[in-house]
Amino acid sequence: MSKKNTKIKIASVELKNPVMTASGTFGSGREYSDFVDLNRLGAIVVKGVADKPWKGNPSPRIAEVYGGMINSVGLQNPGVEHFIKEDIPFLRQFDTKIIVNVCGHSVEEYINVVKRLRGEDIDLIELNISCPNVSEGGMAFGTDKNMVNMVVGEVKKYADKPLIVKLSPNVTDITEIAKAAVDGGADALSLINTLSAMKIDIYRRKPVLERKIGGMSGPAIKPIAVRMVYQVCKCVDVPVIGMGGISNSEDAIEFIMAGATGVSIGTANFNNPYVTMEVIDGIEEYMDKYDIQDLSSIRGIID
Amino acid sequence: MKTVVLAQVLSNKAISGDIGDIYDMTVKAPQIADNAVAGQFVGIYADRDSLLLPRPISICEIEADKGILRFVYQKIGKGTEYFSKLKACDSIKILGPSGNGYMLNDNISEHIIVGGGIGIPPLLELTKRLKGKKSAVLGFRSSSFLVDEFKKYADDVYIASDDGSVGFKGNAVELLKSLKIKGKMIYSCGPRAMLRSLSIYAHQEGIPCQVSMEERMACTIGACVGCSIKIKNDDDWIYKKVCKDGPVFDSEEVIWE
Ligand SMILES: Cc1cc2nc3c(=O)[nH]c(=O)nc-3n(C[C@H](O)[C@H](O)[C@H](O)COP(=O)(O)OP(=O)(O)OC[C@H]3O[C@@H](n4cnc5c(N)ncnc54)[C@H](O)[C@@H]3O)c2cc1C
Numbered sequence: 001m002s003k004k005n006t007k008i009k010i011a012s013v014e015l016k017n018p019v020m021t022a023s024g025t026f027g028s029g030r031e032y033s034d035f036v037d038l039n040r041l042g043a044i045v046v047k048g049v050a051d052k053p054w055k056g057n058p059s060p061r062i063a064e065v066y067g068g069m070i071n072s073v074g075l076q077n078p079g080v081e082h083f084i085k086e087d088i089p090f091l092r093q094f095d096t097k098i099i100v101n102v103c104g105h106s107v108e109e110y111i112n113v114v115k116r117l118r119g120e121d122i123d124l125i126e127l128n129i130s131c132p133n134v135s136e137g138g139m140a141f142g143t144d145k146n147m148v149n150m151v152v153g154e155v156k157k158y159a160d161k162p163l164i165v166k167l168s169p170n171v172t173d174i175t176e177i178a179k180a181a182v183d184g185g186a187d188a189l190s191l192i193n194t195l196s197a198m199k200i201d202i203y204r205r206k207p208v209l210e211r212k213i214g215g216m217s218g219p220a221i222k223p224i225a226v227r228m229v230y231q232v233c234k235c236v237d238v239p240v241i242g243m244g245g246i247s248n249s250e251d252a253i254e255f256i257m258a259g260a261t262g263v264s265i266g267t268a269n270f271n272n273p274y275v276t277m278e279v280i281d282g283i284e285e286y287m288d289k290y291d292i293q294d295l296s297s298i299r300g301i302i303d
Numbered sequence: 304m305k306t307v308v309l310a311q312v313l314s315n316k317a318i319s320g321d322i323g324d325i326y327d328m329t330v331k332a333p334q335i336a337d338n339a340v341a342g343q344f345v346g347i348y349a350d351r352d353s354l355l356l357p358r359p360i361s362i363c364e365i366e367a368d369k370g371i372l373r374f375v376y377q378k379i380g381k382g383t384e385y386f387s388k389l390k391a392c393d394s395i396k397i398l399g400p401s402g403n404g405y406m407l408n409d410n411i412s413e414h415i416i417v418g419g420g421i422g423i424p425p426l427l428e429l430t431k432r433l434k435g436k437k438s439a440v441l442g443f444r445s446s447s448f449l450v451d452e453f454k455k456y457a458d459d460v461y462i463a464s465d466d467g468s469v470g471f472k473g474n475a476v477e478l479l480k481s482l483k484i485k486g487k488m489i490y491s492c493g494p495r496a497m498l499r500s501l502s503i504y505a506h507q508e509g510i511p512c513q514v515s516m517e518e519r520m521a522c523t524i525g526a527c528v529g530c531s532i533k534i535k536n537d538d539d540w541i542y543k544k545v546c547k548d549g550p551v552f553d554s555e556e557v558i559w560e
């Protein structure tokens with residue numbers, strides 16, 4: 001078995017393989033270290049980090065649906081100080097890249113986190129623009145192209161690491177938002193975040209989630225995610241990290257063929273804690289079987 | 304250390320319950336049985352593409368020397384219905400052990416164990432492990448289960464049912480109050496409303512009380528922050544994870560609302 005090249009590059013950062021964890025589904029890696037050799041991952045994308053601790057939404061926060069789940073965690077997180085103190089030293093023990101997912105209720109809050117992360121030992125920043133914009137009545141930043149352009153531009157001024165912008169799929173035209181983010185200075189894009197969704201318990205006659213509406217993830221959303229990654233890759237020149245329902249190496253390869261440089265795995269970890277390892281192995285086996293020397297030879301091969 | 308194992312089902316049968324919906328399953332899972340303690344739970348997968356998430360089920364009994372785990376569960380939805388159809392020699396994917404389990408203190412000599420309905424199973428392993436005088440108060444909807452086994456390990460077992468068809472008519476907490484059972488620590492698991500009234504009673508009587516809580520889960524191992532409940536924190540409160548910080552909490556810490 002000859003050594004295949006699975007390396008990828010996101011802006012200036014080289015990852016040993018394209019497989020990452022999706023923000024919010026892998027904690028800070030610790031919880032999965034019983035199952036996963038964290039050294040093997042291309043990168044760990046940590047859960048959303050805000051400038052101050054966020055309490056998140058009331059429970060129930062989880063509803064299982066056909067082929068997936070809906071969550072209304074509400075970006076509960078212990079804040080950037082905690083992250084710097086507890087999680088960076090833990091993650092740095094491993095030979096993998098650290099991508100910090102950043103959330104905020106306002107442009108200032110995003111900037112506060114990014115400023116605080118300056119000089120810290122991390123590799124990339126992922127900006128979650130699916131957060132509710134409090135001053136705009138809670139509408140997500142990521143649903144308006146002008147707002148996206150502005151937030152990305154402002155945050156970029158303070159970031160000392162390359163900036164990935166994570167797109168919300170809850171928009172009419174994802175390509176418009178993608179272009180606005182790249183115009184604003186995004187070094188890479190990641191997509192998709194969860195799709196707005198709801199489940200009603202017909203026996204109790206009320207929504208399963210206390211917040212009624214949440215974000216859907218898991219295998220059922222994959223075709224939508226593949227379509228969006230495909231469309232976005234056709235219209236921007238920056239690397240794209242694809243995600244949404246990836247549960248095995250075939251799913252991952254599908255995203256790469258749609259144009260993705262890297263892939264992230266989220267909900268599938270809950271079903272199979274070993275899934276990230278299996279995807280890494282599966283991609284290598286596929287490359288062996290079809291004699292692919294470098295992933296770039298299958299990337300974006302769909303017209 | 305947690306692992307996922309493909310466990311062999313040794314037995315699986317309905318054991319009463321009011322409408323025959325309570326099942327008793329044993330599986331061979333030495334990797335999990337080896338380091339599990341009373342009050343911990345596992346995530347059991349239904350092995351269907353449409354049912355992705357592990358179902359949290361408490362460990363009812365642990366036979367570490369034989370590598371056997373026992374679960375007693377209620378058939379209530381799609382996942383537990385799938386479990387109810389498993390037969391000996393089938394295999395089932397299980398993640399565990401998860402959670403903290405009950406805190407045991409050998410200096411405590413008098414224990415009160417309070418269980419309601421499908422919250423009763425995890426208290427069996429606990430009752431086995433506690434040392435000293437043990438009184439168990441068990442509340443059912445209508446018909447009872449596991450009572451004879453509790454009698455093996457507890458000094459006294461008191462029974463209640465909502466409709467009075469077995470034992471005292473009422474719930475386990477009402478029975479506990481009426482009996483004025485003495486003890487230095489209460490251990491409990493059951494419906495939230497029961498745990499709440501129990502925690503008020505325990506507070507009034509000045510008896511420390513451990514409650515095992517329930518919440519909907521996605522990962523069962525502390526990664527998704529899906530299973531948060533409100534826990535007191537000085538003058539304020541914080542969310543803690545039932546799957547990792549719990550499921551067992553000090554009843555004084557829980558914000559019941
Ligand atoms: C720590 C813990 C220990 C438990 N121990 C036991 C036990 O020993 N025996 C037993 O019978 N039951 C136990 N339960 C409840 C059990 O998890 C649910 O009854 C079970 O998940 C229902 O799954 P289902 O697919 O049959 O139901 P469905 O309603 O079809 O499930 C849909 C989704 O909701 C979740 N869900 C539904 N009800 C509950 C619930 N009450 N708590 C948490 N999640 C729920 C399911 O896990 C699934 O994700 C425990 C719950 C927790 C949190």
Ligand SMILES: Cc1cc2nc3c(=O)[nH]c(=O)nc-3n(C[C@H](O)[C@H](O)[C@H](O)COP(=O)(O)O)c2cc1C
Pocket residue numbers: 022023024025047048071073075101128166192193194216217218219221243244245246264265266267268521527529
């Ligand atoms: C429980 C949960 C929490 C999540 N938290 C975040 C988050 O903090 N920040 C973020 O950008 N995305 C978050 N996401 C979205 C995922 O990172 C991912 O974009 C989405 O779930 C689609 O991928 P999947 O189908 O593989 O899960 C979360 C998803 C889930 C299921």
Ligand code: FES
Pocket residue numbers: 519520521522523524525526527528529530531544545546547
């Ligand atoms: S279920 Fe995921 S953190 Fe508890």
